[in-house]
Amino acid sequence: MKRKISSSGITKTINLQLAALFISGTVLIGCGESKKKSSDEETVDTAANTEETVAATSPNQLSEKEKEEGWKLLFDGKSTDGWRGYLKDSFPEKGWIIEDGALKVQGAGTGEAGNGGDIIFDEEFKDFELSLEWKISEGGNSGIFYLAEEIEGEPIFTSAPEMQILDNDRHPDAKLGKDGNRQAGSLYDLIPARPQNAKPVGEWNKVSVLVYRGTVVHTQNGENVVEYHLWTDEWKEMIKDSKFKDWKSFLNAGGDDKKGYIGLQDHGDDVWFRNIKIKEL
Template structure:
């Protein structure tokens, strides 16, 4: 009888074990499926909220510079119209299809057709592998002169693959930096293909670059420190750069064509 009981019980135990194990695997798979579905829903929700202002932002005085559907408000630097090639609206982003030729032979830089003095600019960008671009501010539109000769630049870069990351001094050509002048510290840019959230605050000459939730650059325009820093840089002697913003201390917001694919979204500004 004892032997018979063991003989009967062992298959029952095995059946019970595999049944419970199967249930556990099914439950685990269901949880993973639910998490994936939740992630997809969250991403869809985030995407649908792009290029819109919340009620709070509207109350606080924010203005949307890109609606995700058109190029309204934007034009080529030194031109009356928006470029007819290169720059496009794609999947809710303002995208540059790069020429692959650096700054030569591309569509050219674009500016928002309005000048700003004291402001906070906020946007998101992502760069292609090995790519380079920039956000320019307080730019003057001077005939026969490129935008970068009068405008400070917040660098956009694939720090891993673009050679600019190894040039300049102390990383001052890496993403988030005041290009070729002050390195972003901490250096917290995300890899190529991932979105970075940045802001540039200008207030009575004080400028702060923020990237992915951290302040990474701070400096003060038109001061002796500013002039001395310029005198020891590639911008030495460039009066329009030294006097960024011109006599009225205001200028255009620009997005750079450096020949590489780059995407922008959620571009908004608040005048201070």
């Protein structure tokens, strides 16, 4: 016996099928929109990550994150704007050049002060973190000064602590001083860098100097290598037993205002600097 299907039953079946198709289409559209939204978000994230990567791998640039954190470039890789000779009104006419995006001392071959002399950035800083990269030539010597004062008739090192730059393998200073306190990263002639992790000649070393209310930290290639405290009894005792003992300006580094200039040393050897930036604390 054949079962008779009513017209109302057919209509109901068709309506249910149409509803299922509508729901399925809505889900597909929703998934498409979700995928599109996810894709757009990934594009934004990728762009941001690309910018950070470029800033991290391209010299003399600040990422958006660094800008937000308050970092300031002291060298853009193209000009010497902001820099001048120590006790000078302008940048040295010889002895310093820009080479492949780096600020370079042209070695004079004398083993001491070269043709250009030391340079400073023309702004004083008090509490700060200074970050830069350097590489040295064979047998080379240089340094990074901080809290320097300009004192007529006196070289910069009579007032400023120095983070040493050196070819530890060839320069005799590496074996002089005491316990390696003239090797790269050290507080020159006072506190040795530990661990001693400087990279070989021709390779870039990333370093930083943090100064905050008298606390000073040298960082070299990702490790803290020196820590000390200015103006304390321990500082005074350490200076008393050193070659700096007669330099009152060195003992009172930063002067009465506890601030000073950032300086780069011309010691007569080829040395390169880049990615020079600072954040005031």
